[in-house]
Amino acid sequence: MDSGTKGTMMSFSWIFYQRPAKCLKTSEKIDYQNCIKSSCGTFTADGIPGPLSLDNILKSQTASPCSIVDFLHYLRYIEHSPEHLEFYLWHDDYTKRFEALSAEEKARSPAWGSNKNGTSTKEKEDGFEISTPRSVSTVSRGSSFDDKDALSPCSSKKPSVVGDEASSQPFRAEISQIIARYIAPGGARELNISARDRETALQALSYTTHPSAVATLKADCDNYLRHQSHPNFIRWVIANCTTPRMNFAYCLGIACLIFGIITSLLLTFSSLGRAWRLFGAIFWFLGVIILICAWKGICLVLMAMGHLRLLEPWEIRSDDVESEGEKGSFEDAIPDSWDDAPWMQRELKKPWIRRVFGQTVRVEDPQVMKIQDVILVQGAGLGILLTLPFIAVFVAVPAAHLI
Numbered sequence: 001m002d003s004g005t006k007g008t009m010m011s012f013s014w015i016f017y018q019r020p021a022k023c024l025k026t027s028e029k030i031d032y033q034n035c036i037k038s039s040c041g042t043f044t045a046d047g048i049p050g051p052l053s054l055d056n057i058l059k060s061q062t063a064s065p066c067s068i069v070d071f072l073h074y075l076r077y078i079e080h081s082p083e084h085l086e087f088y089l090w091h092d093d094y095t096k097r098f099e100a101l102s103a104e105e106k107a108r109s110p111a112w113g114s115n116k117n118g119t120s121t122k123e124k125e126d127g128f129e130i131s132t133p134r135s136v137s138t139v140s141r142g143s144s145f146d147d148k149d150a151l152s153p154c155s156s157k158k159p160s161v162v163g164d165e166a167s168s169q170p171f172r173a174e175i176s177q178i179i180a181r182y183i184a185p186g187g188a189r190e191l192n193i194s195a196r197d198r199e200t201a202l203q204a205l206s207y208t209t210h211p212s213a214v215a216t217l218k219a220d221c222d223n224y225l226r227h228q229s230h231p232n233f234i235r236w237v238i239a240n241c242t243t244p245r246m247n248f249a250y251c252l253g254i255a256c257l258i259f260g261i262i263t264s265l266l267l268t269f270s271s272l273g274r275a276w277r278l279f280g281a282i283f284w285f286l287g288v289i290i291l292i293c294a295w296k297g298i299c300l301v302l303m304a305m306g307h308l309r310l311l312e313p314w315e316i317r318s319d320d321v322e323s324e325g326e327k328g329s330f331e332d333a334i335p336d337s338w339d340d341a342p343w344m345q346r347e348l349k350k351p352w353i354r355r356v357f358g359q360t361v362r363v364e365d366p367q368v369m370k371i372q373d374v375i376l377v378q379g380a381g382l383g384i385l386l387t388l389p390f391i392a393v394f395v396a397v398p399a400a401h402l403i
Contacts, residue, residue: 051367054230058088063364065237065309074233077314083189084221084229087182091218094171095211101170109169112204112213169209179205183217193220238371239297240309240363244355249294256287264394277394285387292379298372307369308360313347316359 051061057068064070075082098106181187183201191198197216204213241249264280293300302308347355363369 048231048234049367049371052234052365054226057230062367064361065363066234066365066368070237071230071233073312073314074236075229077312078236079229079232081192081229083182083191084224086189087178087191088218088221088225090178091211091214091221094174098170098209098211105170106210109209111210112208171209175205175209178214183214191217191221192224193217237368238375240302240307240372241297241299242310242312242355242358244352245299245310245358246294246297248356249290249299253287253290253294256283256290258287260284260287260390264390268394268397274395278391280394281387281391284390285383288386289376289379289383292382293375296375296379298375298379300376302360303372303376305360307363307372309363311359311361313344315361316347 050056052066056062057066057071060068062068072082072085075085098109179187179202181189182191183198183205184190185198193201197220201214201217207213239246260280260283262280263283264277267277267280270276290300299310302310363372
């Protein structure tokens with residue numbers, strides 16, 4: 001395919017661009033086996049350009065409002081499920097720190113692997129050479145690595161690593177905290193994982209602190225982020241205004257449509273020439289494009305001012321309430337509902353006009369700006385198509401000479 005044809009096809013793809021479809025949250029637990037079947041590592045959602053892919057976000061190759069910090073804020077404040085990204089980032093950092101250990105220290109925590117028969121195997125998973133013990137170990141559902149409560153009935157079990165041998169393993173205290181927070185049932189940031197993957201991870205961590213012990217959980221988190229959270233995040237960051245501003249834009253668009261219809265009717269009833277009736281089409285066109293862009297979450301005024309966006313409630317600093325963005329996400333508490341959040345209570349106390357015309361900041365990511373421009377062009381094109389029938393009807397009607 002030559003460069004001209006490829007460029008033409010890319011242009012048409014942008015003209016008919018569709019934002020990523022909203023992925024509804026499901027109560028079904030994600031499972032490592034399903035992740036393998038879905039090839040989550042190569043998944044790309046429709047409507048997400050390559051520069052805004054999940055991999056680029058995780059590598060910090062995107063800018064505001066699509067940076068990794070913005071992604072974490074979205075998961076915390078909008079989806080209320082930051083645990084998957086937190087665990088994913090922790091595992092990456094933990095792997096680097098583990099690999100930096102001396103060979104003697106790493107030898108105390110051998111790589112973990114398992115198969116259905118419990119026989120010794122060697123696998124390659126997430127870059128780790130995995131040596132599988134002949135039997136699986138058991139661990140309690142808490143963070144104290146004892147062997148009181150078996151998680152699955154196994155005919156042959158290897159005892160968990162306990163006592164001095166466990167304490168001598170590198171990062172054992174940190175792993176205990178991770179179990180209590182992310183893996184154990186009822187944890188503060190319990191991962192949305194299947195019982196099978198939870199059981200496997202707990203068994204593995206009772207034996208070793210090697211990063212491969214939770215490799216399946218990282219794959220689960222990647223699957224969740226890639227198939228649900230990331231498409232919803234891209235759909236959300238494309239918008240440049242908050243709900244109050246969007247509702248204001250809807251009202252403004254409807255007002256323009258009504259004013260355009262009234263103006264055209266008055267000019268039709270007058271004795272002026274038919275060309276004067278085109279004056280009402282201007283307001284009709286403006287009303288249509290404002291409504292279409294508002295439907296996509298775009299405020300035309302903010303775009304005209306240089307691709308600005310309104311700050312979200314949690315991004316606004318306050319003297320009486322500490323900015324939530326300054327806290328470490330590892331210890332932050334997630335509010336039970338949106339209205340219970342301190343930043344939202346502060347926002348609701350503001351006058352309506354201040355919520356509509358709030359603080360703004362410039363959109364920095366060029367790809368997000370390009371998508372917003374495409375949505376604007378789409379709105380203008382649909383506005384013209386919907387205005388042409390309006391013009392045809394009012395121009396074809398004879399003058400009534402009533403005014």
